[in-house]
Amino acid sequence: MDNPKPLTSAFSKTANFSIHQVDNVFRAAEQPPAADAAAAAAQPITLPPILGPLSAFTGTFTGQGFNTIFRPDSKVTPTPMPGPINTTDPDDNVLELNLTDETMSFSNTLGSIPNRGSLQQADAFLNGVPYLQTINDITTGTPVGIHFEPGIWLAVPATTHPQEPFTVARMASIPHGTTIVAQGTALPPVAGKPTIAAIDITPFLGGTNTKIPFQNQTATNKTTRRLPQDLTALMASGKLTQAMITDPNTVLRNQIAHQTITQTIIIETSTKPGSPLSGGPLPAVPSPGTHPQAPNFAGGASNIAFLQGLPVPPPGGNGANANAFQMDAVFWIETVVYDIDVPALPPGTPPVILQPRQKSNVPLVPSFVAAIPFVPNKGFKGGHVKVATAQIQYSQKVMLDFAGLTWPHVSVASLVPAAPVPIPDHLLPLT
Numbered sequence: 001m002d003n004p005k006p007l008t009s010a011f012s013k014t015a016n017f018s019i020h021q022v023d024n025v026f027r028a029a030e031q032p033p034a035a036d037a038a039a040a041a042a043q044p045i046t047l048p049p050i051l052g053p054l055s056a057f058t059g060t061f062t063g064q065g066f067n068t069i070f071r072p073d074s075k076v077t078p079t080p081m082p083g084p085i086n087t088t089d090p091d092d093n094v095l096e097l098n099l100t101d102e103t104m105s106f107s108n109t110l111g112s113i114p115n116r117g118s119l120q121q122a123d124a125f126l127n128g129v130p131y132l133q134t135i136n137d138i139t140t141g142t143p144v145g146i147h148f149e150p151g152i153w154l155a156v157p158a159t160t161h162p163q164e165p166f167t168v169a170r171m172a173s174i175p176h177g178t179t180i181v182a183q184g185t186a187l188p189p190v191a192g193k194p195t196i197a198a199i200d201i202t203p204f205l206g207g208t209n210t211k212i213p214f215q216n217q218t219a220t221n222k223t224t225r226r227l228p229q230d231l232t233a234l235m236a237s238g239k240l241t242q243a244m245i246t247d248p249n250t251v252l253r254n255q256i257a258h259q260t261i262t263q264t265i266i267i268e269t270s271t272k273p274g275s276p277l278s279g280g281p282l283p284a285v286p287s288p289g290t291h292p293q294a295p296n297f298a299g300g301a302s303n304i305a306f307l308q309g310l311p312v313p314p315p316g317g318n319g320a321n322a323n324a325f326q327m328d329a330v331f332w333i334e335t336v337v338y339d340i341d342v343p344a345l346p347p348g349t350p351p352v353i354l355q356p357r358q359k360s361n362v363p364l365v366p367s368f369v370a371a372i373p374f375v376p377n378k379g380f381k382g383g384h385v386k387v388a389t390a391q392i393q394y395s396q397k398v399m400l401d402f403a404g405l406t407w408p409h410v411s412v413a414s415l416v417p418a419a420p421v422p423i424p425d426h427l428l429p430l431t
Helices: 023-029 033-042 052-056 232-237 242-246 250-256
Strands: 059-072 093-106 113-115 124-137 144-156 167-174 178-191 260-270 300-303 323-342 352-354 368-370 383-402 405-417
Touching (some): 052 144, 052 167, 052 260, 059 124, 167 260, 242 250, 250 383, 250 405, 323 352, 323 368
Antiparallel strands (some): 059 093, 059 405, 113 124, 124 144, 144 167, 167 178, 178 260, 178 300, 260 323, 323 383, 352 368, 383 405
16 A cells, blocks of 8 residues: 555444344333343344355455546536547547545444345345445545445345345445445355456447447547546556556456465345346356346436436436446455564564565555563564455446446455454464
8 A cells, every 4th residue: 555544444333333123122111110120031132144245344444446437528517638639539428547545444233134024025134234435536646535435235134035045235325416226145255366357448339238439448548538638657657557447357456466365255246136136247257158137126226317317218318417327346355365574572562563575566465463462571482474364356337328328437446454454362472
């Protein structure tokens, strides 16, 4: 990471708040005072529903990524370009590229969330992890806020009506005027690092999938409608490449190229999921054949009137200002092993913040903290240790509808724990 970040959560919630069903509470309240203790003892002890892969979403993660978005360019309020424009592209869009710095904070789990079943479907008890995502543009070196997203990840148990396995869902609100519910499942854990498929930002004709490339997708073009318009300095520094524009998932593959990853859990979600819900339109791994393009079943995106524009049905409608009608996302939860050289820690040594060996060839790494209890005449003699911790990567594609085309809006990022990761005590034996 370029700069250290404050080790504080980006948001707070009432301490120890959790959700429970109210039925038993009312029944206990109706008991006479003498029966209070007996009634309390009779209450069954229930554990919160399982979170499955969402149990990795704890604490605060921070990292960097890359964002691409084709923005509408109004005739009334056109986006000024810093340099001359010499292009045959239509003047209805601007391609914005953002190198990003991101913080993803997860709150305490919500507990047991009762959803009442109907007829033959039993009640379903969900669990949830609230989160807050904030993203800054750091392309020019000065952070500029570009995204704020509060939301909840839900763990949904298996159901019989509909017939679905354990699923996960993401509910999110975006300040531009869009809310989404995306549902999917976690694929079985795989050993080692993930295989991350390519993703394409090229606009296309909705319904036909005929791609319409634009000159602003060519990194060396300095006279097109794009922000930044001239990428020469960014390309010379290696911070931005043509490969990143062609396939933003390049950023994710660069992060894991030199990492030791022992296990990966893949979560795939969509606002237009398949049936069953586990098959969304964005493949988590390359697979033969066509990935399921499902009917509308569960989930969806909702937009304010400004974004929807004139009532022309998406995709491909000509009346929208920037209607976000579909969102697909893949999250990879990776277990990464880091090599750390720990110095000798004599008795009474305060905690030491350390960086792993891989810092030189991995774009983003967490820091670690070595701390020993005070035992007179005993300390850690120093040595090399291996510590495993979680890393979150994601690739997200939002389909925007305006000017008669569908415009993929792609965001990717790699996130590591923001606070120093404690080195387990058993790796620091005292002698």
